[in-house]
Amino acid sequence: MKRIQNITNEPIQRHTIVFQESEIVLTLRFYPRTEVWLFDAEYLGWAVYGLKLSVGTLHMISQNQPFDFVVTDESGEGFDPFQRTDFSSGRCLLYLLEPEDMVRIRGDEVPA
Numbered sequence: 001m002k003r004i005q006n007i008t009n010e011p012i013q014r015h016t017i018v019f020q021e022s023e024i025v026l027t028l029r030f031y032p033r034t035e036v037w038l039f040d041a042e043y044l045g046w047a048v049y050g051l052k053l054s055v056g057t058l059h060m061i062s063q064n065q066p067f068d069f070v071v072t073d074e075s076g077e078g079f080d081p082f083q084r085t086d087f088s089s090g091r092c093l094l095y096l097l098e099p100e101d102m103v104r105i106r107g108d109e110v111p112a
Contacts, residue, residue, distance in 0.1 A: 001070070001101055004094040007087035017096060019043070019067060024096070026069075028053075028087075035082040039069070053094070054080045058105070068097040068105075 004015060007028065017024040027040040037053040043065065051059050055073045072093045073079055086092040103109060 001095040001097055004069075004096060007094060009084050009088050011084065019096075020099070024067065030084050032084065037081045037086070041069075043067075052080075053092075055092070058097075066099045066102055068102060070095050070097055 002017075004017070004026070006015070007013065011030040011032070013028050015026045015028070017026060022044055025042040029038045029040075030036075031038065038050050039053055039059075040047065040049045040051075041060070046063075046065070048060060048063055053059070053069075053071050055071050055078055058068045058070065060068045071081060072095070073091065074093060075091050081087065081092045083091075087094060097105070
């Protein structure tokens with residue numbers, strides 16, 4: 001697992017993650033009216049849009065990619081990220097699950 005660093009309080013932010021000789025472009029969006037964090041991910045011509053960040057779940061299991069994202073709640077309460085400061089304060093952490101993590105979780109090889 002690789003922690004996504006430098007998530008700020010900005011409501012829209014883009015993070016570029018070096019991944020397998022390429023890049024994952026991760027766009028995070030916070031919507032204050034509904035108190036929710038959503039993300040888009042783009043990788044090698046493939047994209048997924050508007051997935052809600054939730055604690056303790058795989059977000060893209062049906063996408064059959066060699067990576068996924070997982071959120072942890074460091075407060076121990078188990079709440080999904082719902083405040084603009086949840087990541088910048090450290091209450092929530094966002095991790096990239098890499099191919100070896102995905103093999104362990106799925107119990108089988110993942111696409112390259």
